[in-house]
Amino acid sequence: MIKRYQLTTFALLLTGSILRAQTKVAEFTPGAIWPDDKGVHINAHGGGMLYQKGTYYWYGEHKIEGGAGNRAMVGVHCYSSKDLYNWKDEGIALSVSPDSTNDIAKGCILERPKVVYNKKTKKYVMWFHLELRGQGYKAxxxxxxxxxxxxxxxxxxRSxxxxxxxxxxxxxxTAEADKVNCDKPKDKSEGFFCRDxxxxxxxxDMNVFVDDDGKAxxxxSAEENFTLDIAELNDDYTGHTGKFARVYAGHQTEAPAIFKHNGIYYMIGSGTTGWAPNPARWFTAKSIYGPWTYHGNPCVGNAAEITFGGQSTYVLPVEGKKNAFIFMADKWTPKNAIDGRYLWLPVTFKGDDIEINWLDKWNLDVFKK
Incomplete structure (x- = not known):
């Protein structure tokens, strides 16, 4: 009887292992439910990526059921993967505080977390957009x-x-007339800059980028979202140096995602229409501080005018593949935040230009090695 029980248990465990192996995926399905290793839809919204020693780490906003889920009730979730298709739940990387006086008190707004690794300090550094609890988007x-x-x-x-x-x-x-003059601000955006x-x-809305020389x-989005700032971080990546440039001033850009290819800096962002999708926009520059050139919408095809229903959050370089970058976007569902979906699509280069086309299903074979 004992042997029969042991054999039955072994058979069940073996069957479970086979089924789990069969559930592993080897393709991306943009907009679909994306289960983690526990079979639960990945909960890492507005996220970013870090590649470290053969492993990708995906950090994002942990959402909960219902409209209140757009407030931070849990914190920042982390997942890990070796292949980008299959993700292991690593738990909560940063927890909100039960102390209502803490900057990251439960119920605050904590958005778009991004993590970089500092080789000098050997620390992992996370930056995020923070709105203090009960203050809306004032902070x-x-x-x-x-x-x-x-x-x-x-x-x-700190925040x-x-x-x-x-x-x-x-x-x-840069012409003298295009420089900020706080004695006589020339437009609304400049007025907000001088006020602040x-x-x-x-x-x-934010992102973090580490350049080839190790500078981060x-x-x-600054100036009531009218302008993007690109600001240098200090050597340990935990503060600002005071050196920064204003980009595309006065044109209301959010959701910035920056990457570098063949010595050219690229940035993809969106307009400011709240939770509703709008046309993506892309820029290039030969220097991190600009001048940045606006190129219009990189998306092509059906629903390109609403970025296929999503909004940019990150552009991921694929390790070990040349000219391989993945455009990561969120398809927000503010009425039930936890149901937000992920739109991952390959970036196609045409010379120095880029395009993003919709694909129902795809895998990393679209990139040449």
Whole structure:
């Protein structure tokens, strides 16, 4: 009887292992439910990626059921993968605080977390857009946390508005008339910049980019979302140096995602229409600070005018493949935030230009090695 029970148990375990193996996927299905290793839809919205020692780490906003799920009730979720298709739940990398006086108190708004690794300090550094609990989108702060391991736990350090008291730098050739003049602001966007100059610039939708020389940059929507700032981080990546440039001033851009290819900096973003999708927009520059050139919408085909229903969050370089970049976007569902979907699509290069086409299903074989 005991042997029969042991054999039955072994058979069930073996069958379960086979079934789990069969559920592994080897393709992307944009907009579909994307189960993790526990069979639960991945909960990492507005996310970013980190590649470290053969493993990809995906960090994003942990959502809950219903409209209140757009507030941070849990924190930042982390997943890991070796192949980009199949993801292991690594748990909560940064937890919100039960202390209502803490900047990241439960119920705050914590969006678009991005993590980079600092080779000098050997620390993992997370930046995110933070709105203080109960204040709507008034605070417009950048928050920073650090960890000793990629999956955390991350320790919150502080939040603030960047570059208080600092004026922007300008690309070579910038006309005097195009520079900020706080004695006589020339437009609404510049007026917001001058208003916020003493206390620091607003920092909402954001990303972080580490250049080839190890310098890191914080890219964020500022000036009531009218302008993007590209700001240098200090050597340990936990603060700003005061060196920054204003990009596409006055044109209301959010959801920035920056990457570099063949010495050219690329940035994809969106307009500002709340949770509703709108046309993506892309830019290029030969220097991180610009001048940046606007190129219009990179998306092509049906529903391109609404970015296939999504909004940019990150552009991921695929390790080990040449010219391989994945456009990552979120398909938001504000009435039930936890049901937000992920739109991952390959970036196609045509010379120095890019295109993003819709694919119902695809895999990494679309990229040449």
């Amino acid at each position: 417009a702060r950048a928050g920073v946390a650090t960890a000793d391991k990629a999956a955390g736990p991350f320790k919150f350090i 603030y508005r960047p570059n208080a008291g600092f004026m922007p730098i300008y690309p070579e050739g 100059l003493p206390g620091g610039q607003m920092a909402r 940059y914080h890219i964020f």
